[in-house]
Amino acid sequence: MGEYFLRRLVRIALVWLGISLITFFLLRLTGDPARNVLGELATQEAVEQYRRQEGLDRPLPEQYLKFVSGAIVGDFGRSLRYQQPILPIILERLPATLELAAASLFISFAVGVPLGIIAALKKDKAIDFFARGLVLLAQGIPNFFLAILLILLFGVTLRWLPTGGRGTLQHLILPALVLSFILLPLTVRVTRAAILDVMNQNYVRMARAKGMRENSILLNHMVRNASLPILTILGVQAASLLGGSIVTETVFSWPGVGRLIVSAIIARDFPLVQASVLIIASAVVVVNFIVDILYGVLDPRITAG
Amino acid sequence: MAFSTRVSQPVDMTQASRGSTFQYKSLWRRRLGAFWSSWANRLGFVVALLVVALALFPQELLPFDPTGINLAAAKQPGFWAGNTEHVLGTDFLGRDLLSRTIHATRLTLIISITAVTIAAFLGLALGMAAGFFGGFADEVISWMVDVQLAFPVIALALAIIAMVGGNIYGLILVLAVTSWASMARVARAQTLGAKNELYVDAAESIGVPTRRILIRHLLPNVLSPLLAVITYQISLLVLTESALSFLGLGVAPPQVTWGGMIGDGRNYIYDAWWTAAVPGIMIAILVFAFNFVGDGLRDAFDPTAWTKKA
Numbered sequence: 001m002g003e004y005f006l007r008r009l010v011r012i013a014l015v016w017l018g019i020s021l022i023t024f025f026l027l028r029l030t031g032d033p034a035r036n037v038l039g040e041l042a043t044q045e046a047v048e049q050y051r052r053q054e055g056l057d058r059p060l061p062e063q064y065l066k067f068v069s070g071a072i073v074g075d076f077g078r079s080l081r082y083q084q085p086i087l088p089i090i091l092e093r094l095p096a097t098l099e100l101a102a103a104s105l106f107i108s109f110a111v112g113v114p115l116g117i118i119a120a121l122k123k124d125k126a127i128d129f130f131a132r133g134l135v136l137l138a139q140g141i142p143n144f145f146l147a148i149l150l151i152l153l154f155g156v157t158l159r160w161l162p163t164g165g166r167g168t169l170q171h172l173i174l175p176a177l178v179l180s181f182i183l184l185p186l187t188v189r190v191t192r193a194a195i196l197d198v199m200n201q202n203y204v205r206m207a208r209a210k211g212m213r214e215n216s217i218l219l220n221h222m223v224r225n226a227s228l229p230i231l232t233i234l235g236v237q238a239a240s241l242l243g244g245s246i247v248t249e250t251v252f253s254w255p256g257v258g259r260l261i262v263s264a265i266i267a268r269d270f271p272l273v274q275a276s277v278l279i280i281a282s283a284v285v286v287v288n289f290i291v292d293i294l295y296g297v298l299d300p301r302i303t304a305g
Numbered sequence: 306m307a308f309s310t311r312v313s314q315p316v317d318m319t320q321a322s323r324g325s326t327f328q329y330k331s332l333w334r335r336r337l338g339a340f341w342s343s344w345a346n347r348l349g350f351v352v353a354l355l356v357v358a359l360a361l362f363p364q365e366l367l368p369f370d371p372t373g374i375n376l377a378a379a380k381q382p383g384f385w386a387g388n389t390e391h392v393l394g395t396d397f398l399g400r401d402l403l404s405r406t407i408h409a410t411r412l413t414l415i416i417s418i419t420a421v422t423i424a425a426f427l428g429l430a431l432g433m434a435a436g437f438f439g440g441f442a443d444e445v446i447s448w449m450v451d452v453q454l455a456f457p458v459i460a461l462a463l464a465i466i467a468m469v470g471g472n473i474y475g476l477i478l479v480l481a482v483t484s485w486a487s488m489a490r491v492a493r494a495q496t497l498g499a500k501n502e503l504y505v506d507a508a509e510s511i512g513v514p515t516r517r518i519l520i521r522h523l524l525p526n527v528l529s530p531l532l533a534v535i536t537y538q539i540s541l542l543v544l545t546e547s548a549l550s551f552l553g554l555g556v557a558p559p560q561v562t563w564g565g566m567i568g569d570g571r572n573y574i575y576d577a578w579w580t581a582a583v584p585g586i587m588i589a590i591l592v593f594a595f596n597f598v599g600d601g602l603r604d605a606f607d608p609t610a611w612t613k614k615a
Contacts, residue, residue: 011451018452026464140592142544144551145567145585152574236454243457247548261460262552265467277456277464284455 008292016285017068023278024067027270039268076275081267086275090257096166097245097256103176104241105234108183113230116191117223120199131188138185143244147178147251164253175252182244186233194226201225228299235291239284336529340605349597356591360410369401371408372559380577396566396580397573405566406583413562413591416473417542420480425535427481428488433519433527435489436496446489453486458545466554473556476549480542491534495527529606536599540592547588563588 027033034051035042042050051057054077055066070076076086119131154174155163162171198204199222207217246258253259257276264272330338340346364371369391376399383394383402393402435446462479469475499505500523508518547564549555555565563584570580 014448015451015455018448019455022452022456022461023464026468136593136596139596140589142547142551142564142567142585142588142592144548145581145588148567148571148574148581148585152578156575239455239457243459246457246459246463247552250552261463265463265554268467270467273464273467277460280460281456284457288455 004296005293008289012285012289012292016282019281019285020068020071020278021064023274023281024064026277027274033270071275071278076278077271079264079269079272081264081269081272086272089272090260090276090279093255093257093260096254097242097249097258099166099172100175100179100245100249100254100256101241103172104179105183107176107180108187109230111180112184112187113191116188117195117218119188120192120195121218123196128192131192135185135188138181141181143178143181144247144251146181147174147248150174150178151251164251166255175248175254178251179241179244179248182240183233183237186237187230190229190233191226194229195222198222198225224298228295231291231294231298235288238287238291239281242280242284336605340601343601343604345597346601346605349594349601352590352594353598356410356594357414359407360414362407362410364408367404367407369404371400371405371561373400375399380573380580382577383579393583394577394579396569397577402580402583405561406563406587409561409563409566409584410587412473412556412560413543413546413564416477416546416556416562417480417539420477420542421484421535421538423477423481424484424538425488425531427485428490429492429524429527429531431485432489432492433496433523436493437500437515437519437523443493447493450486450489450493453482456483458483459548462545462549463552463554466549473560476546476556479549480545483545484538484542487538488531488534491531492527495530496523499523499526530603533599533603533606536595536602540595540599543588543591543595 032047034047034054034056038047038050055063058066074087076090078084079086079089082089115131115134119128122128151163151174154161161174162168163174165171201221204217204221207221208214242258245256246261248254249256249258250262257280261273261276261280264270264276375395378391378395378399379397381388381391381395381399384392386394388394391401391403393406395401396405431446431449435443462483465479465482466475469478505518505522508522513521543563546555546562547567550562550564551568551571553568555562555568558565566584567581567588570577570582570584573580
């Protein structure tokens with residue numbers, strides 16, 4: 001376990017270095033970062049002053065080292081728009097984004113896993129076709145379009161739920177539902193396939209032959225073995241979940257990091273954009289690391305090999 | 306049958322008497338047969354063709370000018386309210402939605418397909434290099450793939466567009482950047498699987514140059530499973546592009562894609578829901594069709610799929 005843990009840690013650190021490299025060069029993609037930040041209309045003196053003040057006149061490797069070491073201790077520089085350090089601005093929005101992500105994750109797994117299991121057990125029955133139809137639907141509809149439809153139905157026509165903002169549980173339902181449609185189809189699909197896969201394994205037949213109760217077989221043999229591929233979804237889809245939250249937050253005026261990025265882009269607040277993208281991508285890396293570790297816990301064969 | 310009659314020992318003729326003669330079919334014909342045997346695949350293929358036909362529709366034949374503003378006819382409902390002039394209604398500027406939707410098909414498809422093509426070339430080259438050469442090249446390329454996949458597509462695309470500015474070329478570039486990594490992954494895995502096959506060894510031993518082995522022997526093996534991934538990626542990129550356009554970071558007017566149309570219609574969902582619904586449904590149809598085709602291709606190219614059925 002120790003060596004496996006260490007190997008994953010090194011890999012994760014390397015990936016994070018790559019991420020920081022790309023976010024570092026994002027600002028430098030189209031030439032002069034000082035000009036990008038201050039805009040075309042800034043005077044030459046202002047640009048020069050900004051360059052000195054931010055250390056942009058130093059060699060690139062030195063700038064990168066400063067950027068990375070700052071990022072590690074949480075120093076992302078100052079936002080142009082808010083005129084204050086970036087970290088507190090993002091930390092203030094982070095709980096809202098995490099709340100939304102956690103809620104949609106809960107919906108995806110609480111609905112998707114049982115639905116996938118039932119669809120597999122009742123293959124080619126009505127419930128299976130329902131599950132497969134839902135998967136197709138959820139994959140085909142653009143997320144923001146679904147959001148508009150739900151706002152129209154539950155917010156405007158039926159007036160059951162608020163159409164935007166954050167606060168009560170009612171505010172959370174629609175955005176979480178919309179965001180869950182990113183993970184839900186894959187969860188159903190993978191669970192169904194995984195259960196179908198383990199259903200005819202020898203150990204399941206063995207358990208049945210020795211008279212084990214169907215429910216125990218399902219829980220102890222099938223679901224446990226199917227849990228690895230389901231867990232993989234979380235790792236693979238963490239990026240799309242957080243990316244999707246940008247759109248969902250914008251549609252529902254949800255005060256999270258995603259909406260912060262969009263407004264920062266519109267305000268051309270590049271340091272804030274840079275820092276937010278780095279933090280979101282770092283979150284994806286952390287989730288992947290946790291998934292890797294859980295993998296090792298759930299399947300001892302992985303850490304041994 | 307010709308074979309079994311020559312066997313002198315008594316043979317079980319039940320198979321032959323049922324008329325199941327062995328007929329040689331080429332790999333591609335078997336694959337096409339497997340693809341075409343499912344109604345979902347056929348439906349997806351026909352609908353995907355229709356979408357492409359819509360993109361090729363001559364712009365002069367459109368009933369109205371897709372960018373022609375007519376405020377007097379703004380927000381008219383379509384055929385469901387008995388409108389025979391503007392069958393799908395008009396948007397908040399009185400532009401005919403039918404003409405506009407057909408008009409936008411072309412750009413929507415051009416952007417996604419161009420981006421996927423670039424990404425496929427990039428992914429193929431890097432993935433095959435990683436799989437074939439292994440070692441340090443593999444380490445570096447796999448690292449690049451991991452880094453790329455850790456970025457939320459929308460976040461990275463937004464950031465790049467914010468720096469580059471929203472024009473078609475920037476958009477295509479951004480979409481290609483977000484899409485190459487999954488292609489590289491598939492290409493790498495396929496190359497790894499195929500490079501130890503006997504025919505590669507044989508080619509190597511008679512001195513076939515590496516470049517030729519890669520192109521003539523490995524590429525065909527990599528290309529067929531990649532075809533399914535490409536199909537999925539087209540629908541994925543249509544979704545991504547529409548999300549970017551919806552956020553106001555897509556192509557600039559007067560150019561328009563379906564995503565941009567939904568963004569336009571978003572503020573009028575209360576009194577003119579169809580302005581967002583028509584392009585939204587078009588995107589859904591396109592994604593359904595391409596996903597059906599992708600599923601079908603994946604199954605058809607999975608060697609276990611058609612041998613099981615046969």
